[in-house]
Amino acid sequence: MREGSLEAPTRHPLDWQNPEFYDQAKVENELGRVFDICHGCRRCVNLCTAFPTLFDLVDASATMEVDGVAKQDYWKVVDQCYLCDMCYMTKCPYVPPHPWNVDFPHLMLRAKAIKFRKGIRLRDRLLSSTDALGKLAAIPVVAQTVNAVNKNAVARAALQSVLGVHKDRELPPYTSERFRSNFAESRSFPVKDGKHAPGKAAIFSTCYVNYNEPGMGHDLLALLEHNEVPYAVVEKEACCGMPKFELGDLEAVDRLKRINIPVLAKYAREGYAILTPVPSCTLMFKQELPLLYPDDARTLEVRDAMFDPFEYFVLRRKDGLLKTDFKHPLGKVSYHIPCHSRVQNMGQKTREMLEAIPGTAVTTVERCAGHDGTWGVKSEYFANSMKIGRPVFRQMAEPHPDYLASDCPIAARHIRQGMGAEAKAAEKAHPLSLLRKAYGI
């Protein structure tokens, strides 16, 4: 058997509607097989806490091999995985088409799907219901109350003991000025399709932009307008499904997909580029839904029309259709590229765009910050999430930046929290906001 695969990695569809997918004995056998390969390899030891948990279990067992680890302890490894995909993408030489067929994150997903069917905590159900939670928390007065509670130490201690949301985790504020109720309509520009990207855009705003940081969405629209790209905010959207996917709740993912895909597929067919400003949501449409529904034509149409916003801007620039009339230098920017952007396999498009702004020095940090969507919020994982992020906090602080940026707004908040006093002099700003600032619009 050769050591690594020379072919490009491929990903197999997820056979999630087959009852065998949920067969615990079969999954435990597969966990044992893959854990044994990982134990012999150990390349991923410093990526997250899932691998150290596994290797500690092996090293402490009577045989010091995977056969000495009790099967019920396998699930401790599963709990530490937050599906960032980095082991698959950046380390593993045994991913398909290698005959060992190691897809560690998707094996973890399968195990999580089994766990989900056995029942999960109310906290996990709530945190992953980003749309329902957002709708409720963004109601005027409720928004102010939720934001006040989030900042109150006594209330946070109660929230920790009742719901298991760590009291020290800085949570994003909710707004009653929802993006989808307040966005500016597009001006009518002629559609200029380029060789690499369409000349009109459909916006899937995401729960986070709609309820937490609408400014990112407004910035995206302002950038499109400045570059004379007509846009439409899609008339109907539900959560992309990533928080439910990470929990293993694949039936909920299916329900959400049935709402989103018909609407988005219509835009794809009409020749729009579909843009989502949050990398995890983009990834859901680009990768995870197509692997769950490999034969669904509409899902594949949406996949092919989906762009990360900076991927789109860089392609428009390549087509000679992006303005470069930047008015303001940005100075020093510490930029973190989140795992779910890296997994999109598109290169470092945000860095490329920011570096095109005169008077801007970008330090790029390409390492997992350890938050994930909801994982780092939970009381039992908060400390590990801060530990995983430590090298990122340090690298982001090193250049004494003017701005801290990450494509993932949740990672950016986590990084600023982890940097502590070192973040004080720097302004946290999403790359879309930085680009808008540079244009002076």
Ligand code: SF4
């Ligand atoms: S997917 Fe991410 S969190 Fe999960 S085991 Fe791989 S590197 Fe660790």
Ligand code: SF4
């Ligand atoms: S996932 Fe792959 S690279 Fe990582 S420890 Fe396992 S076998 Fe090694």
